[in-house]
Amino acid sequence: MIELAGVRKSFALPDGGRLDAVRDVSLKVRAGDIFGLVGRSGAGKSTLLRLINLLEQPDEGRVTVAGQELTALSKASLRKARQSIGMIFQQFNLLQNATAADNVAFPLRLHGVQGQRDKARIEQRVQECLALVGLADKARSYPAQLSGGQKQRVAIARALASHPQVLLCDEPTSALDAETTDELLATLRDINVRLGVTIVIVTHELPVITSLCRHAAVIEDGRVSELLDVQNLGQPRTRIGQELARLGRQPLVEEERLHA
Numbered sequence: 001m002i003e004l005a006g007v008r009k010s011f012a013l014p015d016g017g018r019l020d021a022v023r024d025v026s027l028k029v030r031a032g033d034i035f036g037l038v039g040r041s042g043a044g045k046s047t048l049l050r051l052i053n054l055l056e057q058p059d060e061g062r063v064t065v066a067g068q069e070l071t072a073l074s075k076a077s078l079r080k081a082r083q084s085i086g087m088i089f090q091q092f093n094l095l096q097n098a099t100a101a102d103n104v105a106f107p108l109r110l111h112g113v114q115g116q117r118d119k120a121r122i123e124q125r126v127q128e129c130l131a132l133v134g135l136a137d138k139a140r141s142y143p144a145q146l147s148g149g150q151k152q153r154v155a156i157a158r159a160l161a162s163h164p165q166v167l168l169c170d171e172p173t174s175a176l177d178a179e180t181t182d183e184l185l186a187t188l189r190d191i192n193v194r195l196g197v198t199i200v201i202v203t204h205e206l207p208v209i210t211s212l213c214r215h216a217a218v219i220e221d222g223r224v225s226e227l228l229d230v231q232n233l234g235q236p237r238t239r240i241g242q243e244l245a246r247l248g249r250q251p252l253v254e255e256e257r258l259h260a
């Protein structure tokens with residue numbers, strides 16, 4: 001579903017030098033996977049995630065998503081291709097003066113909607129997406145009236161509105177407490193299972209990897225230093241891999257409830 005080949009990204013430094021944030025990364029993520037990018041602060045995780053939908057343009061390398069090489073597309077084609085890639089952020093990035101429903105409708109309206117029929121279709125899709133994340137009753141609430149977990153769910157509903165095949169998550173639980181984090185991870189798992197959406201999640205929280213992801217890449221100094229099968233960690237080489245193995249697989253709260 002996602003393939004990065006020889007991708008590099010550097011940023012200009014104020015002193016005129018360059019900072020290599022991502023150095024020659026090649027990575028594949030299978031369709032339907034939940035894939036974690038884990039590493040210390042500054043390792044290059046967010047930059048790598050943003051290279052997947054070309055929010056950051058690579059200096060070198062190819063990015064292919066759902067069979068389309070994004071790095072070879074014109075601006076207009078890229079805009080269209082991006083509709084199959086949803087994204088959520090640490091700080092939710094909701095429009096504060098729009099209701100939950102209007103936030104979810106926003107990307108749909110943006111992509112050219114005119115007549116009444118389109119309007120009705122959008123309303124239906126907004127309701128579907130809010131229901132998917134358990135917020136059908138919050139359509140008219142404004143972000144300020146919602147908890148952090150609820151805001152992140154609205155962001156997920158918005159990201160899902162255009163039927164993406166891939167959902168990119170940049171530290172989606174860092175602003176949430178432990179219990180809300182568990183609930184949000186359960187929602188992400190549910191979306192992955194029900195819709196088959198491929199999820200890539202950046203986190204520095206190791207329990208997020210062990211409770212949600214099937215595969216993960218340890219990112220160190222802009223490189224993939226280890227690939228991990230989270231269900232079967234074996235004896236990892238990297239310090240982070242070893243910490244993950246020590247933690248072991250953590251069943252999600254929801255899973256525990258299901259199996260109780």
Ligand SMILES: Nc1ncnc2c1ncn2[C@@H]1O[C@H](COP(=O)(O)OP(=O)(O)OP(=O)(O)O)[C@@H](O)[C@H]1O
Pocket residue numbers: 011012019020021039040041042043044045046047048204
């Ligand atoms: N737009 C930018 N301009 C200059 N430097 C940047 C830019 N974006 C990121 N960097 C630098 O690139 C490096 C990697 O940053 P990135 O945000 O990808 O790391 P990260 O692993 O996600 O860390 P964190 O969890 O702290 O966000 C850091 O040194 C960061 O300061």
